[in-house]
Amino acid sequence: MKRIAVAGVLLAATGVCLAQTPPEWAYPVNPPGFKPKADDGRPRHVPSSNATYTLTQLRDRFISPLWHPAEHPAQPEVVARGRKPDVFACGFCHRADGPGGPENANLMGLPAKYIVQQMADYKSGARKTAVPGRNVDLMISLAKAATDAEIQAAAAYFASVRPRANIRIVESEIIPRTYVTGWHLALMDKGEQEAIGQRIVEVPEVLEQFESRDTHARFIAYVPPGSVKKGEALAATGGGKTVACAGCHGRALGGAGDIPALAGRSPTYLFRQLYEFKHGGRTGVQSQQMKPTVENLALEDMIALAAYAASLAPAVREE
Numbered sequence: 001m002k003r004i005a006v007a008g009v010l011l012a013a014t015g016v017c018l019a020q021t022p023p024e025w026a027y028p029v030n031p032p033g034f035k036p037k038a039d040d041g042r043p044r045h046v047p048s049s050n051a052t053y054t055l056t057q058l059r060d061r062f063i064s065p066l067w068h069p070a071e072h073p074a075q076p077e078v079v080a081r082g083r084k085p086d087v088f089a090c091g092f093c094h095r096a097d098g099p100g101g102p103e104n105a106n107l108m109g110l111p112a113k114y115i116v117q118q119m120a121d122y123k124s125g126a127r128k129t130a131v132p133g134r135n136v137d138l139m140i141s142l143a144k145a146a147t148d149a150e151i152q153a154a155a156a157y158f159a160s161v162r163p164r165a166n167i168r169i170v171e172s173e174i175i176p177r178t179y180v181t182g183w184h185l186a187l188m189d190k191g192e193q194e195a196i197g198q199r200i201v202e203v204p205e206v207l208e209q210f211e212s213r214d215t216h217a218r219f220i221a222y223v224p225p226g227s228v229k230k231g232e233a234l235a236a237t238g239g240g241k242t243v244a245c246a247g248c249h250g251r252a253l254g255g256a257g258d259i260p261a262l263a264g265r266s267p268t269y270l271f272r273q274l275y276e277f278k279h280g281g282r283t284g285v286q287s288q289q290m291k292p293t294v295e296n297l298a299l300e301d302m303i304a305l306a307a308y309a310a311s312l313a314p315a316v317r318e319e
């Protein structure tokens with residue numbers, strides 16, 4: 001025991017980390033006893049919509065709030081309402097037309113075949129999470145309960161949405177302090193600051209708008225200075241550490257064939273996926289193609305690649 005403890009101290013002192021633990025900023029866990037604010041009965045509004053919802057409705061897992069119905073096709077049943085008791089409405093978490101947030105995934109314009117494959121991987125256990133006990137557990141359980149017809153309908157719908165930009169990347173050494181709420185980070189709003197270190201700190205611009213599940217919600221992602229340029233270089237050439245991304249993910253990383261786009265998607269989400277590919281959380285048939293890409297990536301490289309991809313405007317998919 002003693003020897004192990006000493007070894008641990010030595011490793012910590014030299015900055016070497018053997019058994020890497022998933023970074024908390026990428027997998028935020030709600031504090032113990034976390035309780036969302038009580039519903040004060042106030043009807044919630046969002047800009048440029050006449051709709052209203054109460055907080056209780058906004059927290060109902062079988063409601064996908066419909067704030068801007070003219071902006072996207074009608075949601076299929078499984079996206080709008082899901083099916084009780086265990087297929088929660090896709091739009092509840094991913095929002096009505098799929099922009100999602102840092103705590104889940106942006107589904108806008110992903111290839112239908114890719115979406116279907118991911119659902120199959122969640123179902124079979126080939127796609128898991130490095131930090132169980134978070135919201136991903138619900139994604140896994142509902143994938144197991146969803147029927148093929150429901151999955152096909154949801155996949156066709158999200159694939160038909162045109163991706164749009166909703167993230168601003170800010171490189172900064174010093175950033176506002178944050179706290180965890182609803183499995184993501186939010187600004188403390190008290191003017192307190194801290195050093196970014198090696199993290200991506202992604203927050204909704206307007207917390208209440210995001211919590212109201214407005215599809216127009218926007219995000220700021222703070223990243224370490226130099227990340228975007230470093231990521232661009234790694235993505236372009238592999239830098240001797242990885243494989244150039246565009247060959248598979250398309251020009252400007254807008255996606256190609258059945259391979260998902262990376263451009264303009266949440267950097268926290270993208271980071272988690274690189275981490276999962278590397279640490280065995282994604283082992284589906286298609287995931288094998290990502291193995292050589294992640295094998296030699298350090299956390300800082302993953303941060304840089306995620307920051308770079310997220311900084312790009314959503315681009316047209318190559319067929």
Ligand code: HEC
Nearest residue numbers: 088089090092093103104105115118135136138139154272
């Ligand atoms: C309870 C919230 C929740 C609901 C409801 C939900 N999801 Fe998810 N979804 C998640 C989370 C969390 C992730 C994974 C994020 C991660 O891996 O970091 C995810 C990931 C995904 C992915 C992977 C995206 C990618 O780029 O690989 C797909 C596809 C997906 N969801 C489809 C659906 C569909 C279809 C439905 C409805 C049948 C649905 N989700 C309902 C929370 C949810």
Ligand code: HEC
Nearest residue numbers: 235242243244245248260270273284286287289290293305
């Ligand atoms: C040989 C082809 C190939 C190369 C090269 C490649 N990828 Fe991928 N990538 C894929 C495939 C295929 C998937 C889907 C995997 C799956 O279904 O599990 C994927 C998925 C991903 C995902 C998860 C997306 C999501 O929606 O969940 C990320 C992030 C990613 N790649 C990043 C990169 C980066 C960054 C690079 C370059 C450094 C890169 N990839 C290079 C083939 C590739």
